[in-house]
Amino acid sequence: MAKPASLSGFPEWLPSGRLLEQLVLDSLRRTFELHGFSSLETRAVEPLADLLRKGETSKEVYVLSRLQGQDGEDSSRKLGLHFDLTVPLARYVLENAGHLAFPYRRYQIQKVWRGERPQDGRFREFTQADIDVVGMDKLSFHHEVEVALVIADALSALPIGDFRISVNNRKICQGFYQAIGLENIDEALRVIDKLDKIGPQKVTQALIEQAGANEEQAQLALQLAAISGSESHDVRRRVNELGHTSELLEEGLAELCALLDGAKESAPGRVTAELKIARGLDYYTGSVYETTLVGHENLGSICSGGRYDSLASDGKKTYPGVGLSIGVSRLVSRLIATGAAAPSRAVPTAVLVAVNNEGERASSDAVARELRARGIPTEVAPSAAKFGKQIRYADRRQIPYVWFPGEDGGQIKDIRSGQQDAADPATWMPPAEDLWPHLS
């Protein structure tokens, strides 16, 4: 076999990078579970028809076929790989509603696949970590505050530096557009969402040409989009100063202010209202969220989501929800590339037990067994080479300790400091920070 080439858009990590990713995922899972979210894992495939329902993403779907499948296979039963974790969640909730307790609180950490052109931070296969709260027929607004604070907790626990969760509320935009008589609301939202990309001049032009706004409506929409801040009274005052109101606008404003007030209490400094955020997808109906890493704004949003009044419906029941999705691969690839975070060592092993000679391997195995029984990750040297070579083996893998078996247990050497002491495998413990790898 010739040396294989890596596939663009399908990232894989070396052992220390994978360990970093595992520690990030462990931390996310712990936060989600501390907040009472249950894990869900869905199959990787969905019927193609369900994947294409939203329309917008059709170009990105990977379709499956069995190599030996019949040509005439029923195309209505074709399967594709999921491109997000929301379509599978909606299907799972409908399929299992009778067995779930609502509001259903789930997190889901899985690979998703999109056939789009790979770029920096944009992959064809990547890991997402989603949380959602899904109600049956109703879902209280306070969950829109809650999920933002869970994400703030989750990201605060990671070594990623400062971040900003930017929030808005669809009802504010819709209510405001209604109040000023701008009728093509969906199109106006799509245009406003491009503000950072194309700038205010082009947005004005597009609002007029595509969303049917007049000059004054376009200017007002831009003035609304320019409002930002983390103090609820300040945001409320600036929206009111624009001089247009509607019931829907007031409802959205009350919700946005409640979200800011809740965040001020639980996650000070993390959450900011940005009224230019519209999120392109037209199924959001309340709060919307985007998250950027301070200093890495060019990475784009690392965590987005919102409230949707109808995640799924079977005709009798409707399932509203609110959720956010963290782009784990995007985050981890940046952490690896910049070296901003690293595991405290590259392998799980804390102790390498040296082997005096192959005839005495069993006594090294016995020491290792004793250490493992007390929860210390241990491996035995692969060969009875000279001790210098066995120490280099440990050093190359960043294993911190080497155990030399002998009478009365033996000796333990910290190969970072060179310190060597007599030790008993029945009682010796490494310092807590050396027991398992952790993020540093």
Add this chain to the structure above:
Amino acid sequence: MAKPASLSGFPEWLPSGRLLEQLVLDSLRRTFELHGFSSLETRAVEPLADLLRKGETSKEVYVLSRLQGQDGEDSSRKLGLHFDLTVPLARYVLENAGHLAFPYRRYQIQKVWRGERPQDGRFREFTQADIDVVGMDKLSFHHEVEVALVIADALSALPIGDFRISVNNRKICQGFYQAIGLENIDEALRVIDKLDKIGPQKVTQALIEQAGANEEQAQLALQLAAISGSESHDVRRRVNELGHTSELLEEGLAELCALLDGAKESAPGRVTAELKIARGLDYYTGSVYETTLVGHENLGSICSGGRYDSLASDGKKTYPGVGLSIGVSRLVSRLIATGAAAPSRAVPTAVLVAVNNEGERASSDAVARELRARGIPTEVAPSAAKFGKQIRYADRRQIPYVWFPGEDGGQIKDIRSGQQDAADPATWMPPAEDLWPHLS
């Protein structure tokens, strides 16, 4: 959307089943890491040409195509979903050999896909947990003992009851067949591997008709296959009594006996020699392993593998390895179906904080925040319903404790016993066994 149908062969679990699966995977990961194995996660896809190299599995591969891909796309660059974790490992080792330390100890827990007909315990999408030790140009025999003992440790830590790891050594069969002049060794191994399925008469016939054996050779091959036992001296004696020997046979016998002796020391009662085990795949070159659950033999092997002298080769270097693969989905589906094991509760949450009225939700949130900060999984009641209803909400999810906020912290109620006490959110801790769900 109509109620969606589940897909045969693509299992999904309800929250408590998924929690069981997570606890099984956590336990496997812990054992693998205690033995110094590093995690690897590979992409889900491989070039189709690499997946088909082994030939035997071609009918099972799921092939990918992009929905909007060009018809004329280069078919030599077609991708398929991996059907095991060994093909990706071989490719990853070749691709990254310069960055890996050998022997490379890796575990890999991932989904694999096979388009075969679904049956009980046989899925189209399922999770495997693999361990392998891979050397560069050489790999000492002692790793063949080691991996069997890691698996014995890993399975012993699971609530799956008794199990048997059956072992053999390819060199014994090959050496013996050479000694008795049976020339078509690969075909003879394939036939012997079917002994349990088709019985000795049909095996005799097949050895004669397909493997070119004469009557006496066929009988000798069957006599060898009938040998089993966990005492090395006993196995050695019975092989020698057949009266044929060769250098290769003696080498294999010495290895098998060393494996039995090592297992007797570290995992008494778990490992048995079964000389009928051949494993159909012709790339094994030394020890081979199969594992059955006592009382669930009809489930088939839940963990198999072996030694291969050439996992991969780039023409200059060869990478020998030894490894085993646990069929996690098969195991978990049986545990769920039989109720043989269950998580101690169905959700991560230990405490539900009740809400007195919606105006006081913030004080319930504050209690929850204090408990979480000390590592206690906590959620807040979704509505300020009557306390009886809030308690039923907890009961339905198997959340063991309900916190009633009040002056001086409030009251904590164990809803299993009905016991209620005053408590301070800054100091209260549940008993250790209630903190997180565990397997029971």
